[in-house]
Amino acid sequence: MNDPSPAAWLRPMLAVHRRALAAGCAAVLARTAAGLSLPYLVKVGIDEGVVPGDPDALSWAVLGCAAVIAVQAAAARIETLALARVAQRMLHAVRSRLFAHLQRLSLDFHERERVGGVVARITGDVASMQPLVAEALVNLVTSLVTMAGVAVVLVVLDWRLALAVLAVAPFLAVLVAWFRRRSATAWRRVREASAAASAEARESVAAVAVLQAFRREEVTLGRLAGRYGEERVANRRPIDLASMFFPAVEFGGAAATAIALAVGGHRVIDGALEIGTLAAFLIYLRLLFDPVFQLSELFDSVQSGTAGAARVAGVLAQRPSVQDPPAPVPLPAAGAELRMSGVRFAYPRADGEPGPEALRGVDLVVPAGHTLALVGATGAGKSTIAKLLTRCYDPDAGQITLGGVDLRATSEDELRRAVAYVPQEPFLFAGTVLDNLLLGKPGHDRARAEAALAAIGAEPAFRRLDGGLDTPVGERGEQLAMGERQLLAFARLWIDAPGVLVLDEATGHLDEESEERVQEALRRLRRGRTVVVIAHRLTTVTEADQVAVIDGGRVAQADPPAELLAAGGPFAVLHDRWLRSAAAG
Structure with missing residues (x-):
């Protein structure tokens, strides 16, 4: 530097x-x-x-x-x-x-x-x-x-x-x-x-x-x-x-x-x-x-x-590598079609030069209100796709559009209102449950927070806490169980109301009971929204409208899960592996 x-x-x-x-x-x-x-x-x-x-x-x-x-x-x-x-x-x-x-x-x-x-x-x-x-x-x-x-x-x-x-x-x-x-x-x-x-x-x-x-x-x-x-x-x-x-x-x-x-x-x-x-x-x-x-x-x-x-x-002296355009274009207010066309991308090295390509001509279409599950081996490019969809980086070639609008043509604030990213382990700030629920909408009141928990079916889980919504969560939310952290993050998103969700698998570290609660909350959160989820579990994959198998930075297969199973190939191999793992567990 x-x-x-x-x-x-x-x-x-x-x-x-x-x-x-x-x-x-x-x-x-x-x-x-x-x-x-x-x-x-x-x-x-x-x-x-x-x-x-x-x-x-x-x-x-x-x-x-x-x-x-x-x-x-x-x-x-x-x-x-x-x-x-x-x-x-x-x-x-x-x-x-x-x-x-x-x-x-x-x-x-x-x-x-x-x-x-x-x-x-x-x-x-x-x-x-x-x-x-x-x-x-x-x-x-x-x-x-x-x-x-x-x-x-x-x-x-x-x-x-x-x-x-x-x-x-x-x-x-x-x-x-x-x-x-x-x-x-x-x-x-x-x-x-x-x-x-x-x-x-x-x-x-x-x-x-x-x-x-x-x-x-x-x-x-x-x-x-x-x-x-x-x-x-x-x-x-x-x-x-x-x-x-x-x-x-x-x-x-x-x-x-x-x-x-x-x-x-x-x-x-x-x-x-x-x-x-x-x-x-x-x-x-x-x-x-x-x-x-x-x-x-x-x-x-x-x-x-x-x-x-x-x-x-x-x-x-550093300048953001992702810049707002001079005249930003507004994005659709609700969930809209998400499209990647010929997207290529390489992470920059320490010297500023591009490294090996992480994505090599990716084409994907997620219709409005549908859910796309991304599957594939570690390092295949799934997380890179998620970073480009949330515009942490811009593609080196090709384009990503939401409702027909190139993401590079809109402002960062507009994009953050329309598209939300949920990591596998949600980040909570030191404070109370209520503070974290209203993080994106600090002007809202307690009633709005309670309505959000009820909307995703998480109200019983937080009613059991001694302090209710006033319960301190601790540094990074360590006073809450992982399932409770995920539910809180989903309720926070419900209040923020983005039209597009980009999710890393939210149930990867949960026991069966917590997974069931979180999956139900996720089903409710996905309604009416365009969703891209990095899937690590069979449950998430089978509930998606379509599945894309990412291999070596390319889309190897992309169809509804039932059709992919019938066609055989990489997805069928992954599916069989999940079934054997579940049986062994």
Whole structure:
């Protein structure tokens, strides 16, 4: 995945908060200006108060210092509040934009990227941007203004002394450029290693039951330890760079101070320079190098934030492979004929090039209100057909139409209203039964949910629950039995009322009693709808209006089940195998 510069999308987001930014920057300028006046007041206090013995001049200098400190405190508060508010609002906007963009990306992106890696973009990478947005902005403005102001003041105070001190500037400039370039690369690797470790950990936690069942705890621990080891090694490089850079900056500052003290001291002894001016010069010199130290100390967090921002920019740069047309065509409101004509498709490889063809000229027709069962061996192309019918992908050749309308000619929202996909294991969100029932129609009420359960004959199953519709389902619905999850998913579809259903076998993991309830609910749900079902059980096949045998990405047979049995061939072989399996069970 490419990681373009984040500046292109960060700048417009900052522009939204330009008023708060202006207030914060104004406070920064006020605080910086106040800080620049302090050494001059010290000079005045020494040269006009201490040296000549004038207590009034000394008192005025002290009062001036107190006033300046008060201005600095007030400006610092305004600066902190304004810029911190901008940072928090912007990070919230970045997270929201990133998550919204992820939901718009096509299925190929989500199949290519690991879930843990995607979650790391939303959480860790965005969080790492906080110093980039808040601290970096404040310190950058403060440091640049301070360094420019101090440089001018040093020249005004004594240009000869300033020229001697600034001899170390080229050394520092080269050092900063070297560190910035090297640390940027190092922190990019840290973010990548961190995301990989996060993805590995997330996958291991999600699959803990499987790992325990197959006694893979030690192997998984070793693999995860390896990922964390890679992250540790990646973190070592920024530390190594910092261990060389910071002492070098300290040395440069100390060298400049020593030069100023040596040259300035001799000029004071010679009477060419006032002692107060030398004291002010040394303080200003410290102010000149303080921003360098601050920026240096901030480099690590800024580089981490820049790397995170670049990774976020990489996701935002992705575009859905399935695009809406400029002028979408509406689909039929109810179930309509579904047709695949000469459809060919190959899944894209990681490099973007097409892989081997998964479908090779598929022709299928499902009349309105009919049910087509897809059967065939694993990898034959059944699931690929389901993904194309729901437009997770577009075919490479041929077309898929619903009611005569090419699916590529309609919008994604229109398609989702008309066509629904039901996986073999339905996904439920943490919440109550009612929350999940009204997922697609949140504006509906409890009565609508109860009517949906009654319509598919599932009301008794949920009436037995202690909390009824208010029963928590747990994460991914784990508090419900598999049959109850399927019934809830069917009732949810009844409320959503799509005209076309694309189903993976809904009874593949159920016992006989649960299968019977689910099959009855499915019969009711199918009435009046056009249905394509990936069939794994004989019951589903025999109840279909027609059956298509998929073999090697092609349609080997397609007719009503009775005719296919009479004709013999691949379907008859599958049918006999189902019968033998049922007898053996």
